[in-house]
Amino acid sequence: MAELLLSNLSHSYPGAGAPTLSGLNLRIASGEAHALLGSSGAGKSTLLNLLSGLLPASPGQLLLGGQDLADQLPSSRGVAQVFQFPVLYEAMSVLGNLAFPLRVMGMSRRDCRARARQMAEQLEIDHLLERRPTRLGLFEKQLVAIGKALVRPDLSLVLLDEPLTAAEPARKWRLRHTLKSLQRESGATMIYVTHDQTEALTFADRISVMHEGGILQTGSPEQLINAPTHEHVGYFVGTPGMNFLDARIESNVCLVGDVPFGSLVVSPGVCRIGFRPEWAKLAGAPAQTHSGSDWIIAADVISQRVLGTHRGVPFGLVDATVAGARIVTRQPLDEVPSGRAQLHLDTVRAFRQGWVVDA
Amino acid sequence: MRTRPHWLLYLYCVYLLVPIYWLINLSLRDNADILGSLSALPSDPSFANYLEIFSNPVWSSGFINSLSYVAINTVISLLVALPAAYAFSRYRFVGDRHLFFWLLSNRMAPPAVFLLPFFQLYSAIGLFDTHLAVALAHCLFTVPLAVWILEGFMASIPRSLDEMARIDGHSRSFFFFRIFLPAIRGGIGVTVFFCFMFSWVELLLARTLTGSSAKPIVVVMTRTVSASGVDWGVLAAAGVLTILPGLAVVYFVRNHLVRGFALGRV
Amino acid sequence: MRDNRAWLGVLPVLLIVAFSAVIPLMTVVNYSVQDIFDANTRIFVGLDWYRETLRDPRLQSALLRQILFSSLILALEIPLGILVAKSLPRAGRSVGLWLVLLAIPLLIPWNVVGTIWQLFARPDIGLLGATLQNLGFDYNYTAGTLDAWLTLLAMDVWHWTSLVALLAFAGLTAIPDAYYQAARLDGASRWQIFRHVELPRLTSVLTIAVLLRLMDSFMIYTEPFVLTGGGPGNSTTFLSQYLTSMAVGQFDLGPAAAFSVLYFLVVLLLCWLFYTSVMRNRDAH
Numbered sequence: 001m002a003e004l005l006l007s008n009l010s011h012s013y014p015g016a017g018a019p020t021l022s023g024l025n026l027r028i029a030s031g032e033a034h035a036l037l038g039s040s041g042a043g044k045s046t047l048l049n050l051l052s053g054l055l056p057a058s059p060g061q062l063l064l065g066g067q068d069l070a071d072q073l074p075s076s077r078g079v080a081q082v083f084q085f086p087v088l089y090e091a092m093s094v095l096g097n098l099a100f101p102l103r104v105m106g107m108s109r110r111d112c113r114a115r116a117r118q119m120a121e122q123l124e125i126d127h128l129l130e131r132r133p134t135r136l137g138l139f140e141k142q143l144v145a146i147g148k149a150l151v152r153p154d155l156s157l158v159l160l161d162e163p164l165t166a167a168e169p170a171r172k173w174r175l176r177h178t179l180k181s182l183q184r185e186s187g188a189t190m191i192y193v194t195h196d197q198t199e200a201l202t203f204a205d206r207i208s209v210m211h212e213g214g215i216l217q218t219g220s221p222e223q224l225i226n227a228p229t230h231e232h233v234g235y236f237v238g239t240p241g242m243n244f245l246d247a248r249i250e251s252n253v254c255l256v257g258d259v260p261f262g263s264l265v266v267s268p269g270v271c272r273i274g275f276r277p278e279w280a281k282l283a284g285a286p287a288q289t290h291s292g293s294d295w296i297i298a299a300d301v302i303s304q305r306v307l308g309t310h311r312g313v314p315f316g317l318v319d320a321t322v323a324g325a326r327i328v329t330r331q332p333l334d335e336v337p338s339g340r341a342q343l344h345l346d347t348v349r350a351f352r353q354g355w356v357v358d359a
Numbered sequence: 360m361r362t363r364p365h366w367l368l369y370l371y372c373v374y375l376l377v378p379i380y381w382l383i384n385l386s387l388r389d390n391a392d393i394l395g396s397l398s399a400l401p402s403d404p405s406f407a408n409y410l411e412i413f414s415n416p417v418w419s420s421g422f423i424n425s426l427s428y429v430a431i432n433t434v435i436s437l438l439v440a441l442p443a444a445y446a447f448s449r450y451r452f453v454g455d456r457h458l459f460f461w462l463l464s465n466r467m468a469p470p471a472v473f474l475l476p477f478f479q480l481y482s483a484i485g486l487f488d489t490h491l492a493v494a495l496a497h498c499l500f501t502v503p504l505a506v507w508i509l510e511g512f513m514a515s516i517p518r519s520l521d522e523m524a525r526i527d528g529h530s531r532s533f534f535f536f537r538i539f540l541p542a543i544r545g546g547i548g549v550t551v552f553f554c555f556m557f558s559w560v561e562l563l564l565a566r567t568l569t570g571s572s573a574k575p576i577v578v579v580m581t582r583t584v585s586a587s588g589v590d591w592g593v594l595a596a597a598g599v600l601t602i603l604p605g606l607a608v609v610y611f612v613r614n615h616l617v618r619g620f621a622l623g624r625v
Numbered sequence: 626m627r628d629n630r631a632w633l634g635v636l637p638v639l640l641i642v643a644f645s646a647v648i649p650l651m652t653v654v655n656y657s658v659q660d661i662f663d664a665n666t667r668i669f670v671g672l673d674w675y676r677e678t679l680r681d682p683r684l685q686s687a688l689l690r691q692i693l694f695s696s697l698i699l700a701l702e703i704p705l706g707i708l709v710a711k712s713l714p715r716a717g718r719s720v721g722l723w724l725v726l727l728a729i730p731l732l733i734p735w736n737v738v739g740t741i742w743q744l745f746a747r748p749d750i751g752l753l754g755a756t757l758q759n760l761g762f763d764y765n766y767t768a769g770t771l772d773a774w775l776t777l778l779a780m781d782v783w784h785w786t787s788l789v790a791l792l793a794f795a796g797l798t799a800i801p802d803a804y805y806q807a808a809r810l811d812g813a814s815r816w817q818i819f820r821h822v823e824l825p826r827l828t829s830v831l832t833i834a835v836l837l838r839l840m841d842s843f844m845i846y847t848e849p850f851v852l853t854g855g856g857p858g859n860s861t862t863f864l865s866q867y868l869t870s871m872a873v874g875q876f877d878l879g880p881a882a883a884f885s886v887l888y889f890l891v892v893l894l895l896c897w898l899f900y901t902s903v904m905r906n907r908d909a910h
Contacts, residue, residue, distance in 0.1 A: 049806075052806070052810055053809075053810075054809065075810060075811065081806065081807065081810050083803045083807065084803075085801075087806075089821045091821060091824075091825035092821065101811040104812040104817070145807075362714050362715065362716055362717050363717075364712055364713060364719070364723065365711070365712035367708060367709070367712040371705075371709050371712070371786075375727070375729065375783065377752070378741045378742060378744075379741065381741075381744060381752045385744055385750070393750050397752070397755045399752075435641070438637070439638045439641055442638075443635045446631035446632070447631075447635070449631070450627070450628045450631035451628075452628060452629045452631045452632055453632075455631075458635065462638065462642065465642060466896075469843070469864070469892055470846070470865075471846060471864075471865040471869050471885070471888075472888055472889050474872055475652075475653070475872045475881065475882070475885075476650070476653055477645075477649055480648060480652070495644070495645055496645060498642075499642065499646050555732075556731060559732070560732065560733065561735065561847075562846075562847045563847060576734075577734045577737070580736060581736055591750060594744075595740075595744060598733075598737045598741060601733065601734050601737050602729070602732070604732075605731075606725075606729065606732065608732065609729070609732055610725055613721045616724060616791065
């Protein structure tokens with residue numbers, strides 16, 4: 001079994017100005033389902049190619065099961081990869097495709113076929129074995145590609161590069177489920193690259209959020225939702241993402257647009273406060289003014305969008321402005337006034353230069 | 360992915376270039392020197408052979424004749440092939456596939472088959488020994504080719520471009536000349552390349568359909584060969600000069616060439 | 626869109642091709658069934674000329690030589706062309722220049738190709754011929770049949786391999802990187818990558834390359850005419866040359882016309898194969 005360890009890993013493409021990856025540190029436990037989440041250009045694919053060996057070694061260290069990957073050929077690393085679009089040997093049958101990596105390893109013809117059949121059964125594509133990939137649908141092709149990647153018995157790491165881009169939403173759920181059960185059975189470590197946070201949150205045990213060549217935060221889905229350590233994580237994870245307001249701290253009181261908002265034990269100075277839509281609630285404004293320490297502030301409601309009902313009450317998103325900035329809350333819609341309102345917060349985080357400030 | 364050429368490519372290019380190098384070498388030497396000794400470098404290089412070609416009206420008019428019928432042929436081919444290719448790529452009509460096949464089959468016809476009837480046809484209508492005769496005869500091969508290449512390029516342009524232009528209210532001619540043609544200019548470049556490639560290099564028809572006044576350069580060369588006491592130096596110099604127009608054309612369309620080939624239209 | 630007015634667009638092409646193809650072809654068919662003594666004396670002979678042509682031993686041997694020549698150049702040019710295409714860099718600024726270099730032989734007038742090889746291979750003034758002579762080989766392409774064939778093959782490979790290479794290169798550049806990456810992770814060897822990744826994706830361009838070379842080599846005339854003149858003896862006389870000598874040299878109009886019609890039909894058959902295979906590929910995508 002193989003634990004993956006990246007220490008201080010960097011990469012620059014020749015001729016490019018800024019490094020694509022800079023100083024990555026990450027430990028992925030053996031058998032973990034890990035997701036790399038980030039928008040395009042964040043360096044996810046570069047990291048993947050370094051792991052699989054398609055890009056030459058870079059400064060820093062890559063250890064898989066205690067062994068340095070730098071001096072191993074791509075094919076001997078025990079790494080498999082599934083690409084965004086199904087990549088298959090078009091002139092071979094499905095069975096031939098599934099058996100090919102085994103044949104290259106030198107496995108006997110009979111063992112190859114048996115193993116390939118077993119793989120096909122797990123993926124429920126055993127009825128397609130004699131067909132040519134060109135005659136299959138996109139989704140079926142991707143299943144074969146996944147089978148081809150997972151078929152090797154010596155596998156210790158499986159890389160999935162946005163493998164579900166081509167699939168319809170309904171089938172995505174099924175395939176993700178299949179992938180998870182395969183992963184649990186084989187015990188292989190899986191790294192799932194995606195820009196879709198829903199995919200990451202439902203597939204992975206832990207997620208690394210990547211941005212501009214670095215890892216901002218690694219943690220369980222709950223950690224990313226409840227305790228983002230960087231503004232970008234808060235904004236990128238969650239539907240919709242975190243709200244931010246420009247604020248100032250003066251003697252442990254947080255001021256937004258010179259109006260006291262709530263008490264916050266943080267050193268004085270400028271900062272940004274962030275709160276998730278589900279941590280906030282807009283309600284009608286009572287007659288008396290508030291004290292300035294209870295996280296209540298005046299807001300203007302712009303519009304609301306119904307998402308569904310919760311215990312018979314309509315439930316959805318409310319758009320509003322606070323001190324000139326747009327925010328969104330996620331709440332029951334029965335008590336939302338139109339026009340002048342008050343914003344109540346349960347929880348709040350403060351950020352400086354992007355990073356969270358500990359209270 | 361390969362970003363640097365394999366050594367095999369260098370080897371192949373040596374094979375390509377050595378005969379051409381030898382041609383250039385001989386073109387810079389006089390006949391006595393050529394017959395006298397074999398040397399890898401001309402000991403006393405001179406441009407006398409080239410000067411003779413430029414000063415001799417037979418040679419220079421040969422060049423002008425060739426370039427004339429190649430140009431006429433290219434223009435005719437493009438003019439008739441553009442509307443036809445557009446029709447084939449955008450519409451289905453009675454007999455379209457059969458027609459397309461029949462056109463293509465002409466590209467494949469052996470020129471030797473048409474030798475005699477062409478000679479008689481053009482003699483009968485008084486076009487024998489004119490640039491137009493050769494240009495028209497070559498059209499038999501270049502027009503199908505032009506339709507084939509242009510249709511490939513046009514088919515790769517989405518039909519929604521036509522529809523968008525119609526919705527925007529552009530007239531048909533504005534659309535065709537200002538929007539559509541610029542969109543397929545790569546294809547036009549490749550077509551010119553192949554029309555040129557056929558018309559410039561062909562000998563059999565050009566020789567049969569010309570007498571003295573429209574005699575092309577390729578024929579001038581063959582007649583020099585058969586004359587007694589061949590002047591190898593002048594022949595080599597003429598050969599070098601016939602390579603130059605081709606080089607110029609391929610240089611201008613080099614970026615579109617691979618796309619043309621990728622469409623499988625050559 | 627169905628619209629028969631599209632015929633208007635096709636009309637100019639039809640007129641020009643009808644003028645330059647249909648009328649001459651009718652003339653040929655007309656001649657092929659008559660015996661012509663002079664402009665006023667013609668006898669209808671039916672299919673006699675066809676029978677005579679098919680029995681003509683010189684034509685049969687020209688056809689055999691033609692088939693041998695065409696098979697040999699296909700066997701040489703297709704693999705070599707693929708090899709050259711694989712040696713080309715895929716990206717970078719030098720690609721354009723390499724392509725220009727490869728395209729040079731395709732743009733040289735065919736008789737100049739003959740002249741270049743004549744000047745290159747002649748035992749007295751040619752670099753190749755003289756070098757071989759000095760090395761002790763008794764090389765003379767105007768006297769030895771084998772020498773003539775080897776020179777002709779070297780010339781045709783020189784002239785046309787670039788076409789195959791350019792086609793194969795276009796096919797190779799159309800293969801997405803992911804295919805190579807996946808194969809490398811599978812541990813596929815270079816040969817396996819070629820056999821299972823590249824070759825299947827080259828089939829359509831290679832079909833075109835094979836058929837183009839097959840048909841064009843079936844019409845070869847100019848280069849052997851300049852280089853060997855069909856000799857020594859008739860050892861390098863191919864179909865076009867035989868036809869030309871019959872029609873222009875001996876003015877045997879009837880047999881020449883019958884020969885032309887048969888020749889045209891053979892090429893038409895090849896062309897039909899070409900067209901259906903290309904269209905099948907196209908419909909499959």
